[in-house]
Amino acid sequence: MSKACLTLMCVALLTGCASRSLFVSYPSQAAKWKAELAMAPVAVTPPEAGPQDNPPPEENAASSASGDSLVPANLAAEPPASPVISKLEAASSGADGVLYLQELGRVNQLQGRREASRQAFAGAVAAYDEEDASARIQVSSLAATGTSMLTNDNARAYIAPDYERIFTRAYQALNYWAANDATGTAVELRAAALEQQVAANKREKEIAKAEQEAEENNVDVGQFDGYFEGLNAVAGDVKSSFQNAWTFYLSALFWEAHGEYNDALVDYKKALEIHPDADMLKEDVQRVSAAMNGKKPDGGMVAILYEQGYVQPRAEFSLPIPTVHGFFSVAFPTYALQDKPRPNSLRVLDTAMQPLGETRVLADVGGLAAKDLKERLPGMLVRQTLRATAKYNLQKEANNNYGALGAFATQIYNLVSEQADRRSWLSLPAYAQATRFTLPQGEQTLILSTPQGDATLTVPVVNRGLTVIHAVALPGRLITRVLPVQEGPL
Template structure:
């Protein structure tokens, strides 16, 4: 009896310790990432970005969520105006992402990671940074360079951001097709989720995929325009307007550059869609571009389901699953109003990051569900084995572990804004004080407008926090 119990205890310890010895912290198995980030996001909403950084879990380079921790830290350093530190942190995150692309290293590590995931949950797998998060990484890195007066460095980052979107567009359909086939081969389909898994359509909104980001294209267009590369600017403004055709500032940008570059066919087409272009440019004026970050993206939540899975050893049986989800509809943000020289301008949305996150998750569901099927079957086989070898005690404790460790992978870049809006207009050069209405409160923004140059203003309106940075391009 004692020998049998000792054997069982050894098996149980190995069972629990296996994922921990690879790339997991204990909290990752039993608590979940979104829960760990609650205090961080609360501090972020208060504008206490230094405290938010201190609340981040310290993760070693061998931890599967190390790159995600770098993204969170880099974002909080950016919000704290510590652009040099943010630049270094994001540079390390980029190195980690590039190493993930090294297929040989990934193949060596994946077998161990998948084994850890089988006996615990998806948190044992190294976090694969989604394309939309990679795009935001390079966008913020570009802003880090700009606020340190390095336009050439910013252009390098913005080209990397565009490359991310181009790569995603090429592999997107193949990845979705492969994931759906793997799920079908496991004997299930996403139809199994009907009725139990919350519908994310309201959180997804109108986006067609989870990676095409009009904000990144727009920022790219602004930087190219500032550097005198008008053809490249025009290409990226056109990319942006295909995603957000209703944005009036984007409409004016494509009309203006189509006219400037003599793109007559394009100009006719755009004027049919957006109205006749009326040139408002005058020599000596400055150009104001305002980027407005609104609130914080929602975190993924854990939803429990009971789904049928078939097996030759025990037939059709219902198992408990945990899957991540973005619940609820998109938050509604009031438009911010800016006043200058007797003119009033309202913000217009250029990206809803919450929508990209929800669409990316929906596209990942076939892969998530496939791993869940493998996991619950493996855990059931272990439970049966321990039940045979250690009796009721083994059966009970294995069942308890299975339930306790069944946590959805709720990891995502959780300190990103919910959405980004833009404003663009021309104004007189010289010292200017812009008045902005933010949720019923008036804020003043002081800028030095230089003739024939773009003054970029980045505003963060997060919870009770309002902050801004300016740079002349």
């Protein structure tokens, strides 16, 4: 009777858990709502009065067979929540809530639900603050504990890596910018800079702690290097897992437009340190340096902030883990080079089809993600080694207590529960790019050309002001939004 009960309990456990995120890979879940997002309508959002009271243009046209317009206009309110939104909202209250809040903020932003996006990102930031406060008062171990010891790393609450936290701040700044709230934009941009500074200060300590715990648990991390060579290929030229030149560039543009040349110069130089071969960034440094000496050219600057596609999801492979009981094959996350999209630039032309600019990559998001995973490997390898041993002991105990049936049941459980942690923010772009150029004052018509489609925009250009176009290329569509002009002192 006890054997039959054990069998039924195991079947029930596996049946119930198999439908939960613990046993269903996150990329599989995300693929469903990303497919819905590709079909979801995009609506414009009425502008909000900001402290500068810059009147938005009455209308900006974006025409293309595959283009959508997300521009300030008084033509429509925020659209109702789509099924995608409802699913993400429902998931945001769980242990992985911060991940779903990030996705929710991003998806709402893409659909033109600016206020809902701000609320979701604010929720994610609150989760960061709670996590940071908890880390200060608790001594945490990298070793697996609780449920994750006998299942997989997906049982651990999701902790947003630094590059995701920085993108949250940048997107929130864009939300405030779209609302013509220069003060809110400035606060978020300074928060993004602080996130990068804090990440730089803590990263080496975190890596050292993980390596120490690996040594204490007799886990030779170096023996696995050959299995993760692909991570280095995906990371490419990315120097660190958190330095984001795109966010620095967004910030520098904002400070420059408001005459905060010292801050602008600092951020342009930080972006240049990450991409020392970028002629555009060198010119930006020279321009702001000249402005600090009173040399300000006429005309208005137009900048394109371009996001290409979706970042690649984590892949999974089997890694042989040596334990005192022999080798165990465990599921481990990685990034595969063949899954990484190729960068495609956005070209800007005038109505005479003369080129005005072409974006260049400032943030390889897949590279940031691969670099972050590589830095987390020591701690993950420790947990996998301890988990493999724990699962072996569970199987041995079941065999001793329940015989062959118990051993078989635990073998099935171990097989089903062996899932790599493939969670990451998957609505982020594959590449974040930018370009900028100067145009005469007045309304100007631009043509944006990408492999996902073209868009024609009429944008306001203010002498010594800044007009930013935020463009996002998703599968089969190009979403564009013209942000309120920034000018004058804060």
